[in-house]
Amino acid sequence: MKQLVEDIAKALVDIPEEVAVREVEGEQVTVLELRVAPSDLGKVIGKQGRTARSIRTILGAAGMKLNRRFTLEILE
Amino acid sequence: MSEKKYSLAKIGSRIDAFLKPLLKRARFQVKYEMSEGETAHPDFENPDITVKFTGADVDLLLANRAELLLALEQLTMESLRMPSDDHARISFDANDYRALRIEELRMSAAAAAEKVKRTGVPFSFNPMNSRERRVIHLALRSEPAVRSESSGTAGFRKVVIYPAGMPSPATPPEPPAPPRPSRGRSRSARR
Numbered sequence: 001m002k003q004l005v006e007d008i009a010k011a012l013v014d015i016p017e018e019v020a021v022r023e024v025e026g027e028q029v030t031v032l033e034l035r036v037a038p039s040d041l042g043k044v045i046g047k048q049g050r051t052a053r054s055i056r057t058i059l060g061a062a063g064m065k066l067n068r069r070f071t072l073e074i075l076e
Numbered sequence: 077m078s079e080k081k082y083s084l085a086k087i088g089s090r091i092d093a094f095l096k097p098l099l100k101r102a103r104f105q106v107k108y109e110m111s112e113g114e115t116a117h118p119d120f121e122n123p124d125i126t127v128k129f130t131g132a133d134v135d136l137l138l139a140n141r142a143e144l145l146l147a148l149e150q151l152t153m154e155s156l157r158m159p160s161d162d163h164a165r166i167s168f169d170a171n172d173y174r175a176l177r178i179e180e181l182r183m184s185a186a187a188a189a190e191k192v193k194r195t196g197v198p199f200s201f202n203p204m205n206s207r208e209r210r211v212i213h214l215a216l217r218s219e220p221a222v223r224s225e226s227s228g229t230a231g232f233r234k235v236v237i238y239p240a241g242m243p244s245p246a247t248p249p250e251p252p253a254p255p256r257p258s259r260g261r262s263r264s265a266r267r
Contacts, residue, residue, distance in 0.1 A: 004101040011094050011155040048231045051154055054147035061136055061144050062102035
């Protein structure tokens with residue numbers, strides 16, 4: 001799932017080398033922390049957070065197949 | 077919409093490059109086919125490229141008003157760096173969702189227009205995205221007795237239908253006012 005978020009983020013940003021995802025496993029939930037270059041933050045968040053919402057939707061559906069909840073945190 | 081701007085020859089392989097690995101990693105059991113200039117409702121939608129999904133997980137794509145389908149569509153267009161003005165030029169579809177949704181919106185528009193004509197009271201739809209609002213506006217072009225307008229702030233914009241002669245409210249509904257400086261207020265309350 002880390003790789004999924006990483007692939008999506010890399011396709012959206014201008015500086016893919018600076019994309020990093022960290023997976024933090026909780027009991028119920030896995031948190032995916034996404035870091036991108038400061039200049040790329042807008043690219044992964046999108047207008048009114050639309051892009052971030054789309055990534056979360058995909059993550060939610062993919063997690064459902066694994067019976068696990070995933071949440072995305074975009075770190076500044 | 078004007079002439080074609082995107083072709084499969086130009087961006088088909090870039091769509092594949094984004095979408096194929098994504099679907100595989102997410103384990104979505106779907107396949108897709110791309111085609112050019114297909115539409116069931118040329119008056120409402122004229123995408124340059126249509127991407128049609130089939131397979132076991134199509135229901136997952138279409139759940140919650142096609143939330144996942146539209147998320148895939150949006151991210152694909154962002155990955156292609158398409159300006160948002162062009163976002164109607166690519167249409168993701170499955171089980172004729174798009175055509176059925178347009179039918180649904182047309183019927184809602186007609187029913188709402190009838191109601192406004194009968195009662196003389198404006199009718200306000202639920203918030204919709206820009207493509208769906210456009211369908212409502214287009215559907216009402218043939219109704220001279222009413223007019224439609226989008227109002228509200230980004231993300232919550234919705235269509236309102238008015239009787240043709242009725243002006244819009246003088247000030248559109250504002251988002252909640254910024255919190256007043258509470259410190260100042262409590263001080264003045266104490267006098």
